[in-house]
Amino acid sequence: MNKYLLLVIAITIGLSSSSCRSKKNTNGTGVVKDKSAKFLVKKINQDKIDVEWLSAKSKIDFKTDDLSESATLYIRMRKDSAIWLVGKKFGFEGVRALITPDSVFMLDRLQNEYRVSDMSLIQNQFSLPISFYDLQDILLGNLILVPDTKSLKTEVDKKQYHISEKDPGEMTKNYWLNAYSYAPERMAFNMAVQNRTALIENSDHRKVDGAGLFPHDRYLKFQSPQTGEVILEMEFSKVEVNQPVSLKFEVPDHYKRVD
Numbered sequence: 467m468n469k470y471l472l473l474v475i476a477i478t479i480g481l482s483s484s485s486c487r488s489k490k491n492t493n494g495t496g497v498v499k500d501k502s503a504k505f506l507v508k509k510i511n512q513d514k515i516d517v518e519w520l521s522a523k524s525k526i527d528f529k530t531d532d533l534s535e536s537a538t539l540y541i542r543m544r545k546d547s548a549i550w551l552v553g554k555k556f557g558f559e560g561v562r563a564l565i566t567p568d569s570v571f572m573l574d575r576l577q578n579e580y581r582v583s584d585m586s587l588i589q590n591q592f593s594l595p596i597s598f599y600d601l602q603d604i605l606l607g608n609l610i611l612v613p614d615t616k617s618l619k620t621e622v623d624k625k626q627y628h629i630s631e632k633d634p635g636e637m638t639k640n641y642w643l644n645a646y647s648y649a650p651e652r653m654a655f656n657m658a659v660q661n662r663t664a665l666i667e668n669s670d671h672r673k674v675d676g677a678g679l680f681p682h683d684r685y686l687k688f689q690s691p692q693t694g695e696v697i698l699e700m701e702f703s704k705v706e707v708n709q710p711v712s713l714k715f716e717v718p719d720h721y722k723r724v725d
């Protein structure tokens with residue numbers, strides 16, 4: 467797969483597998499009391515970021531076993547409709563993507579190529595049952611794929627609540643919430659049979675009007691036999707919500723379609 471298309475997919479999904487890193491999170495003081503899975507999942511749903519529009523800018527560093535790139539990413543999203551991404555370097559656009567609930571469109575500006583697929587392009591790349599709506603939640607800093615509370619157990623892990631599955635199946639799931647703000651700080655997925663691991667780390671949660679606590683820093687890393695190790699670091703700025711923005715996406719006539 468072209469490296470720029472892989473970059474867009476990696477940015478869009480934001481998956482990682484790594485040990486917990488030092489990061490800026492909402493701190494608090496006082497004794498952390500045990501909470502039930504039912505209570506914590508209720509807090510997750512109550513505090514979930516839910517906006518009609520999102521617009522943001524992000525500095526990104528992208529690394530694989532044989533590639534290291536830095537760029538600026540522009541992100542726009544309309545709820546339940548479309549996710550629009552543009553990656554630039556030195557002021558020049560290198561890649562553009564538009565993702566809808568049932569389609570993925572990608573432009574490689576450097577190669578004059580484009581790709582059209584359904585969500586299986588992303589699902590097959592990482593072997594995760596991710597929908598468009600999961601991608602939406604990931605970009606907003608929400609948790610995804612949370613199991614039924616009956617299958618969860620909880621514990622206090624320093625200044626975090628750790629939520630995990632009691633009886634994991636093909637994919638184990640773990641989540642960590644800040645013990646004082648309940649902000650989602652980490653989620654990890656492990657697919658042992660396929661030798662794939664995935665985790666998202668969110669940090670530097672800051673209040674954004676209309677969105678609540680929005681994580682401005684992300685450390686993303688995923689690993690599989692097919693892709694090797696992929697690391698993505700993102701630093702968000704200029705985050706605005708509920709302001710309509712253009713999602714213009716056109717394929718130039720001279721671009722070649724690739725599969």
